[in-house]
Amino acid sequence: MIARAPIVALTLRGLLDRRRTWLMLALAAVPVVLVGLAAGFGDARIEPDDFDSLIVQLVLPLIALVFGTAAIGAELEEGTIVYLLTKPIRRARLVASKGVVVAGLTAALIAPAAILTGIVAGLTGNDVTSAGLAYGVAAAVGGAAYAMLFMAISTFTTRALAIGLAYVMLWEGVLADLLEGTRTFSIRQATLAVARELAGENPPEGAIALEQGVFILVAVIVGAAAVATWRMSRYQIRGGD
Numbered sequence: 001m002i003a004r005a006p007i008v009a010l011t012l013r014g015l016l017d018r019r020r021t022w023l024m025l026a027l028a029a030v031p032v033v034l035v036g037l038a039a040g041f042g043d044a045r046i047e048p049d050d051f052d053s054l055i056v057q058l059v060l061p062l063i064a065l066v067f068g069t070a071a072i073g074a075e076l077e078e079g080t081i082v083y084l085l086t087k088p089i090r091r092a093r094l095v096a097s098k099g100v101v102v103a104g105l106t107a108a109l110i111a112p113a114a115i116l117t118g119i120v121a122g123l124t125g126n127d128v129t130s131a132g133l134a135y136g137v138a139a140a141v142g143g144a145a146y147a148m149l150f151m152a153i154s155t156f157t158t159r160a161l162a163i164g165l166a167y168v169m170l171w172e173g174v175l176a177d178l179l180e181g182t183r184t185f186s187i188r189q190a191t192l193a194v195a196r197e198l199a200g201e202n203p204p205e206g207a208i209a210l211e212q213g214v215f216i217l218v219a220v221i222v223g224a225a226a227v228a229t230w231r232m233s234r235y236q237i238r239g240g241d
Contacts (some may be wrong), residue, residue, distance in 0.1 A: 004089065004093055004094075004097045007084065007089070007093075007094060007097035007098065008097050008100060008101055008128070011071055011097065011098050011101040011102075012074070012101055012105075013066050013071055013241045014070070014071075014074065015067055015071065015101065015102075015105060016036065016105075019069070020066065023066075024063055024066060024109055025106075025109070027062060027063055027109075028059065028063065028109040028110060028112075028113040029113065030059055031054035031055055031059055031113055031114075031117045032113060032116045032117050032120055034054065035054065035117050035120045035121045036120050039120060039121070040111060046117075046121035046128055048128055048131035048135075048196075048199055048201055049112065049161060049201075050121075051117070051118075051132065051135040051195070054117060054189075055113065055114045055117065055135055055136075055139055056112065056135065056138075056139060056142065056188055056191050056192060056195070057172070057173065057174075057188060058112065058168075059113065060106075060110050060139050060142060060143055060146065060191070061164075061168040061172065061187075061188070063106050063109055063110060063145050064102070064106045064143045064146035064147040064150060065146065065150050065161065065164040065165065065168065066161075067101075067102040067105050067106055067147055067150065068102050068106075068146065068147035068149070068150030068151040068153075068154065068164070069150050069151070069153070069154045069160040069161045069164060070154075071098040071099075071101060071102045071151050072095075072098055072151055072154050072155055072228070072232075073151075073154025073155070073160050073161075073230075075157065076154070076155065076158075076235075077158050081235075085232070085235060088147065091229050091232040092225075092229045093234045094232060095151075095225055095228045095229045095232060096225065097149065099144075099147070099148055099151065099221075099225055100226075102147035102148070102151055103143065103144035103147050103148065106140070106143035106144065106146070106147050107139075107140035107143055107144065107222070110139045110140060110143050111136040111137065111139060111140045112136070112137070113136075114132050114133075114135045114136030114139055115129075115132045115133055115136045115211055116132070117132050118130070118131055118132015118133060118135075119132065120135075130199065131199045131201075133198075134195050134196075134198035134199035134200075135195045135198075135199065137194075137195075137198055138192070138194040138195035138198060139190050139191060139195070141191065141194060141217055142187055142188070142190065142191030142194070142217060144217075144221055145187045145190070145191075145216075145217045145224075146187055146218040148207055148220065148221050148224035148228075149164075149187070149220055149224045150164045151224065151228055152224040152225070152227045152228040152231070153218070155227075155228050155231040155232060155235075156231060160164045169184075171186070172187065176226075184208065184212070184216070185216075186208075186216075187217065187220060189207070189208050189216075190208065190212070190213035190214070190215070190216035190217050190220075191213070191217070192207065192213070193207065193208050193209060193210050193212065193213025193214075194210065194213050194214065194217070200218055214221075
C-alpha cells in the first residue's frame with residue numbers, strides 16, 4: 001500500500017477544520033447557485049462550454065490550492081512536520097499519503113459540484129446533465145494535478161498560496177487563452193481536453209488533443225510528487241525543533 005492510513009487520517013483532521021470545510025463547501029456550491037439563479041430568474045441557457053468558466057477555470061484550482069498548500073505547507077510553517085519526519089517513514093510514502101488526501105478532497109467537492117450544476121442547468125431548457133458528469137470526472141483528475149503541484153510548491157516557500165493564486169489568475173486565466181503555445185503547460189487546458197472528449201464535444205481550434213492533455217496531467221502529478229519527495233528528503237531538522 002502506497003499511502004499510510006495514520007498519515008491520511010492525520011492530514012484529514014488537519015485539513016477539515018470547521019472554517020476551511022465550510023469555506024470549501026461554499027466555494028464548491030457557487031456554480032450550482034449561479035446556474036440555479038439563471039434557471040429561476042433568467043432566460044440564459046447553459047451550454048457545455050460554460051462548465052469551463054463555472055467549474056474548471058476558477059472553482060477547481062482554488063479548492064485544490066487551499067488543500068494543496070495546507071497539506072504540507074501548514075505543517076512546515078508551524079513546525080509540526082518534525083513529528084512525522086523523525087519517524088521511520090519513507091518520504092515518498094509521506095508525500096503519497098498527503099497527495100491522496102488533497103486529491104481526494106478536491107475530487108470529493110468538485111465532482112459533485114459539476115454533476116449538480118449539470119442537473120440544475122437542465123432547468124434552463126438545455127439538457128447538459130451528461131456534460132456535468134463528464135466535466136466532473138475530468139475536474140477530479142485535473143484537481144489532483146493542481147493539488148499535487150501546489151503541495152510541491154509549498155515545500156519550497158511559505159508563500160505558496162500567493163504563488164499558486166498568481167499562477168491560476170495569470171497563467172491559467174490569461175496567458176493560456178491568449179498565447180496558444182502556453183497551453184502545453186496548462187492544467188486547465190489539459191482538463192478541458194479530457195472533459196470535451198468525455199462529453200463528446202468538438203474541441204475548438206487551437207485546443208490541445210486528448211492524448212496531450214492526459215500526458216500533461218499525469219506528468220504534473222508524477223513530477224510534483226517526485227519534486228515534493230526530493231524536497232522533503234532534504235529537509236533539515238534543527239536542534240531546536
